[in-house]
Amino acid sequence: xxxxxxxxxxxxxxxxxxxxxxxxxxxxxxxxxxxxxxxxxxxxxxxxxxxxxxxxxxxxxxxxxxxxxxxxxxxxxxxxxxxxxxxxxxxxxxxxxxxxxxxxxxxxxxxxxxxx
Numbered sequence: 001x002x003x004x005x006x007x008x009x010x011x012x013x014x015x016x017x018x019x020x021x022x023x024x025x026x027x028x029x030x031x032x033x034x035x036x037x038x039x040x041x042x043x044x045x046x047x048x049x050x051x052x053x054x055x056x057x058x059x060x061x062x063x064x065x066x067x068x069x070x071x072x073x074x075x076x077x078x079x080x081x082x083x084x085x086x087x088x089x090x091x092x093x094x095x096x097x098x099x100x101x102x103x104x105x106x107x108x109x110x111x112x113x114x115x116x
Contacts, residue, residue, distance in 0.1 A: 016095030078112025
């Protein structure tokens with residue numbers, strides 16, 4: 001039986017499931033996944049065909065607020081992607097709304113040379 005979601009995290013998980021049903025990452029165009037916790041923000045490039053992480057960056061590697069972490073993580077993931085020969089990606093916002101840290105991370109990745 002499907003019950004009605006009651007918490008913010010349940011709503012986010014449902015949104016993420018809807019998004020994941022539509023997008024898949026490949027070797028030529030991996031999926032950029034964003035995750036936010038209460039303290040950090042992180043991102044991964046995932047090849048869904050093989051099931052492997054191509055590159056990853058985490059906010060604990062950088063000092064500052066979460067917005068500053070998101071900028072640094074976006075720039076770092078773009079740098080690692082270019083080193084791996086990846087320019088185009090598919091953006092997976094992880095069920096989060098496209099504002100705040102998610103938007104800043106995406107803009108930093110675009111400024112670093114990623115196309116999505």
